Amino acid sequence: MIPDRLILSFDRALRTVFGPSRGSRPVPGEDLAEPELTPVERAEAAALMRVNHVGEVCAQALYQGQALTARDFTAKATLAQAAAEEVDHLAWTERRIAELGGRRSLLNPLWYASSYAIGALAGLAGDRWSLGFLAETERQVVAHLESHLNRLSHQDARSRAVLTAMKRDEAKHATSALHLGGSELPLPYRALMRVASKVMTTTAYWV
Ligand SMILES: [Fe+2]
Ligand SMILES: [Fe+2]
Numbered sequence: 662m663i664p665d666r667l668i669l670s671f672d673r674a675l676r677t678v679f680g681p682s683r684g685s686r687p688v689p690g691e692d693l694a695e696p697e698l699t700p701v702e703r704a705e706a707a708a709l710m711r712v713n714h715v716g717e718v719c720a721q722a723l724y725q726g727q728a729l730t731a732r733d734f735t736a737k738a739t740l741a742q743a744a745a746e747e748v749d750h751l752a753w754t755e756r757r758i759a760e761l762g763g764r765r766s767l768l769n770p771l772w773y774a775s776s777y778a779i780g781a782l783a784g785l786a787g788d789r790w791s792l793g794f795l796a797e798t799e800r801q802v803v804a805h806l807e808s809h810l811n812r813l814s815h816q817d818a819r820s821r822a823v824l825t826a827m828k829r830d831e832a833k834h835a836t837s838a839l840h841l842g843g844s845e846l847p848l849p850y851r852a853l854m855r856v857a858s859k860v861m862t863t864t865a866y867w868v
Pocket of ligand 2: 720743747799830831834
């Protein structure tokens with residue numbers, strides 16, 4: 662018999678990859694006016710938002726994979742709480758892509774599957790490393806959101822509001838993972854994660 666949690670996990674994967682996602686908090690900046698952007702600025706914003714959406718698809722998969730194998734109950738509850746906030750990010754970026762006339766990545770099933778496997782492996786390594794991995798992931802996401810804020814048009818207050826709110830949440834996720842006992846990952850792992858994230862962000866910008 663197939664365990665219930667595998668079915669739930671699969672259901673969540675389908676909703677993440679094919680959408681639509683429903684967040685619990687309102688979209689940041691939704692009361693701001695839609696900016697007047699040049700076609701180039703609009704295309705750039707849509708591509709950056711696609712990259713961020715892929716990041717959130719990966720975040721869902723990482724959290725789900727980790728929750729599958731994480732042992733400690735406190736860590737599980739915290740991971741579930743953070744994963745719920747990531748659903749907001751998923752919904753916010755999905756909506757902003759649509760507003761900008763962009764599209765989501767065609768490779769989302771692939772991003773999800775690979776991140777799920779990585780998350781499950783990190784979970785197997787034990788809570789200390791799993792939480793350390795989470796903290797490092799979130800820190801890299803914060804840096805990457807910062808770089809997108811620098812690339813976005815200053816006129817695009819709606820996109821900026823979404824990324825700024827996400828950045829605040831991700832920094833909080835990193836801190837809570839460390840407070841729960843996450844260890845600093847050895848340098849080669851951090852470097853490897855940076856390479857993997859570069860491959861993902863570069864590909865998702867185009868596809
Ligand atoms: Fe996120
Ligand atoms: Fe996060």
